[in-house]
Amino acid sequence: MAAPTEPLLIKRYASRRLYNTETSDYVTLEDIARFIREGREVKIVDLKSGDDLTRQYLLQIIAEHESRGESVLPIDVLTDLVRSYTTSAQSVVPQFLAASFEMLREGQSKMMENMATMSGPMASMPGFEALQRQQQIFLRAMMGGWRGAGSGPIPADMDAGTPGGSAGAGGVDDAQDMAEIRRQLAELQKRISRL
Template sequence: MSDQTRLIKKYPNRRLYDTKTSAYITLADVKDLVLRFEEFKVVDAKAGDDLTRSILLQIILEEETGGVPIFSTELLAQMIRFYGNSMQAMLSKYLETNMKAFVDFQGKVQEQSRSMYGDNNQMQSDMWAQFLNFQGPAMQSMMSAYMDQSKKMFHQMQAQIESQTRNMFTGGFPFPGTPGASGAPAAGNTPGNKPDGKKTEKAG
């Protein structure tokens, strides 16, 4: 933890203690820290365990139940199904990467709208809404093309693996005793026989 990280201790009575201000704070205060992009870490006051994720999840839960939710029921169900799945790590990376790209893109749009309308929040909000309405179909088309390409790549990879598996068991690794296997005599060339199948006669 860097010196810039704000340390918040959580006590058994569920109260949060901000070591920077030497005062107890609420979840709403922690949310304000998030909105202000301040680095902080929540730890268990007794065991020292990192509780930052659980506190952030509590804030998300309050936002989801108290206002307009971001996650639909179907989306939440799909996310739950990924837990324990082999694709769980890939989904986590995918969401993190795309969220960062979306935030960066939103920041650029806000900078452009601020240069045009100043600090008029209503105008900035209207510009963002108009942009999303205009770009919505294009973004859906791009995502559809991305999914189609991903499916093609997956099928190609699957076909390649199946082909390699067939080659492994049919020609790549012959079993001992089969014709052509290393150390195995060819048909008609058993010890004591000539290639034409006739037995050799001992000299004398």
């Protein structure tokens, strides 16, 4: 089923409650975050003034996730973002961030496709399956829920648990793998922020 082309319109009432015009019910910030993870575009407007409040609410969603320990943005990146508001970089940063995320979205399906079709001499190397599984977990963590032009859902046969299969009882191994991947990602982000 194709996603609707029009953004989902959410109206904010004077009471600050958010009203989903599509389903005629009230929604929370978590509901809005879920819509976005499912690939929907969302537009939030003030009912009385008609002002577009989307940016404000998206930032609030990000702040709530960050405050719950679901950190995606390292301190260095947040610090650089704050600095960009007071420098000439302010005009360059939005385009850079948009281009960076677009590259990630475009690369998502290509990387998953390549991993799914890997065969030949590399596939018979010792440890190849473990490496492939770590890459899949990393990509799911990084790209989970992201949708964009040219990217689709992660193939069902590339579930987080095992290569070519769905997640099983290996929760402890997956958690250890994720902890290691997060550590490596944080290290990479530190290096990038120093550039």
